[in-house]
Amino acid sequence: MSEMLKIALPDGSVREVARGTTPADIAAAIGPGLAKAALAARVDGELRDLGRPLEADATLALVTARDEADALELARHDYAHVLAEAVQNLFPGTQITFGPSTDDGFYYDFAPKDRPFTDEDLPAIEGEMRAIIARNEPLVREVWDRDDLIAKWQAEGEAFKAEWAAELPQGEELTVYRAGTWMDMCRGPHLPSTGKLDPAAFKLMRVSGAYWRGDQNNPQLSRIYGTGWLNKKQLAEHLTRLEEAAKRDHRRLGQDMDLFHLQQEAHGSVFWHPHGFTIWRQLESYMRRAIDAAGYREVKTPQVMDARQWEASGHWGKYRENMFVIPDEVPNTEDEGPVISGDADWMALKPMNCPAHVLIFRQGIKSYRDLPLRLYEHGCCHRNEPHGALHGLMRVRQFTQDDAHIFCREDQIVEEARAFCALADRIYKDFGFSYAVKLALRPEKRFGSEADWDKAEAELREAVARAGMANAEYGWEELPGEGAFYAPKLEWHLTDAIGRTWQVGTLQSDRVLPERLDASYVGEDGGKHRPVMLHRAIFGSYERFIGILIEHYAGRFPLWLAPVQAVVATIVSDADGYAGEVAAALTAAGLRVETDIRNEKINYKVREHSLAKVPQLLVVGRREAEERTVAIRTLGEEGQRVMSLDEAVAMLRAEAVPPDLRP
Missing domain, CATH: 3.40.50.800 (Anticodon-binding domain)
Known part of the structure; x- marks a missing residue:
């Protein structure tokens, strides 16, 4: 094995270095300025610590604060570790669990020894965090034997860390990061030291309750949220955005403007007041004009369908815990309460409209000349969302979708998808939104053949390209593993007036559901063929879209939408x-x-x-x-x-x- 490695740099040059050389060594060899600025490295595309030795020929790109996405991810991860160290310094006996970075900061879950933490504890914790940053403690990666690490966690009373380590696969490399005498189990990477963090660029925001592994049957924890940035200016801008967002909160404006209310008797559903429903009706009329002009045919389908239909579609097995299920026979005994008969036929409130639209498609014989068939529904759906996940209009249990399904031939898919991209573009611009388009690719658990997934993903790529949106101007990006279990999907991420993004519209290319529900048409050859089913929505749900509009406009609706003009x-x-x-x-x-x-x-x-x-x-x-x-x-x-x-x-x-x- 050669002791010299060839390391290719972004400028096209290649450096020969000894095995075991670190990216930090290469940064120092290039120049003192880069050595000071370097935060981490990408080795063959993988983000790594600066101090991790190189063991093979590789491409190397040094990460600095100019690489903002990587730098923020590293900083927020480090802020979480510094938070955990500070809490354990101030509150001995506190157990640590997990501390990930988030879109605008970080959090860490703790099991306090004596009492849950409160917001009153945050100033002292912030002070201790700044002291740790000032000490500029090196963050050192260590590889541990699995059994040794479990024994250490158990000896130190870290039951949660010991439990997690014990469940990791045998043979998996376990790494910890040490800052002085404090350490945490973590895959990394991290900054070279705590001193690389800006002590004026973070703020602890609040304390909330959480459960170990998100299960309410497990021990309750204290979660501390923080926001972290690369410099003081970024933090100030973020806090200003939060203040503006609070002024725009759709729940407060909804009350001030007498648009809607929520209450416990119908938790997760919305009581629309006359002014709020006026907005709804304007949106509904607008969307009907748009879909009528685009050749859609509006339908209405039942709220409740037999469980056998949901089983055939695949939703019963994949989605049942989120469905409201109804037995047709519920005997009631005074002593034992409700008892469900074993002979009961199960029904369910529909969580989505697609299986019902397939049933409409199957009525009568369809010819290739009938396609594309675009079925649209203002479809009221119900999903049994967790109580803690409900949030005003943004996440509810009863909602109405601007839902449609396009049944088409293989040769029509790309053009139908392109036309939808154009329709969505026009509608979002009418409301003053800019947006990004992303393609969510096949998840690990999925239905359908690899060949079908290959075709569906390629068709959506081509449609976006034909629409002129597969470029940086439209924020084009592919998201591995984030598609639905039956189809890849295009996603539209809107940017509102204060820079927040909201994932709203979707387009999914599905060959699975027509097969499972036996949808077919007679082709030009006289044979039986499966249509492809494009699932599509633009508003997503009326409830959430109205919530977004309230916050986007800060309640100051354009005249055509205002409930009182x-x-x-x-x-x-x-x-x-x-x-x-x-x-x-x-x-x-x-x-x-x-x-x-x-x-x-x-x-x-x-x-x-x-x-x-x-x-x-x-x-x-x-x-x-x-x-x-x-x-x-x-x-x-x-x-x-x-x-x-x-x-x-x-x-x-x-x-x-x-x-x-x-x-």
Whole structure:
């Protein structure tokens, strides 16, 4: 075995180094500036510690703070370790469990010795973390024998770590990272030392409860969340975004604007108030116009179907724990409570619409000339989401999808997928969103042959390319292992007004369900053929999309979507009659308008309707009544405009036209 290795660098040069040389050594040989800036290395594409020795010829790229994605992942992982060390320093006897990085920071789960942690503990923990960072403790990777490591964890009272180590496969390399005398079991990689972290670039956010391995039957833990960044400026920007997000919280705005409410009696379902349902109806009308123009045929399917149908589709085996199941016979005994008869036929509330759409497709004989057949449904579905996962409109148990399934021939798939990309693009832009398109590829557990998965993934790639979206402008990315169990899927990730992303639309190319549910058509050759089924949604669910819109617009909906588009407010009671005329003219023009003739000062009325996010306030007094004018105050703008009533009606009528109906 050669003692010299060839290491290829990004600039195309190749360095010969002795076996056992580390990336840190190579960085130092290149120059002191790079040695100081280097945080980690990519060796043959794998992210590794700077101090891990090279054992074979390889490509090497040194990671610095300019490689922001890698640098943030490393920093957040290290902040989690520093958090765990700080907690154990301050609270001896606390057991450690897991501490992963997250999209904007990190968390760590602990088993405290005496009491659960509270938010009041966070300042002291932050102080100890900064002290650890200031000590610049080297983070050293060590490989341990499995039995020795289990014995060490057990001897030190780390029952959770010992349990986890004992369940890892025999022969798997177990690594720990040591900072001084403190250590944690971890695959890594890590920064060279704690001093590479910026002590001013993190903040502990909150404490919550958690369960070991996420199972409520296991011991309860204390979870400490933090946010971590590369520098103080990034942290400040993130905290500003959080403040803005709190102002935009759809639950608070939903209450302030009287849009909807949630309550325990229907936990996970939404009570829509008149104003909120007005928004829903506008979206529903908009989507119907879009799908009608795109050649979809709307259908309606049952809420409850026999379990045998769900078993045939594969959902009973893969998804049953998330389904609301109904036996047809539930005898009740006073002593024992409900008892389900062994002879009962099981039914289930539908968690998705696709099997029902296949049943519609199967009615009557279909010819190749009938395809593509695009079936659309505003389909109400139910999923038994965990109680703790429910979150306002963003995650509910009852929801309505803008759901459709396109049954097509093999030669139609790419064009149908391309057309859907164009449709989604137009709709998202009408709402002011930019977006990224991603392709989620085959998961480890899946139905269907490898050949079918190869074809489906290739077809979706080609469709996105034909739509002109398989590029950096559209954030094109492939996500290995994240497809559904029956099909790969395209995902649309929207970016809202404050830079957050929301995965909303999907398109899945499915050959599995038509086979399982025996869908077929007669081909040009007179033989029986399977259609391919494209599952697609744009809003995703009306509930979640409305929640996203509330936060995106901060409640300030464009005029066409606003539940109340204008309020006519009087300055004096003498103008009450004219206010009624103004409101009648606006209503006749198709606007949603209310009047405010209360005996209150006009400044009070302006403030109240501004808080309610009414887009246009038309103020009238004696002068306006005499001159048949209105003073218009537009939400978010300074001052007012005075114009004739006819001009105001024409202006607002034009502004209130939905974007898809404008010239």
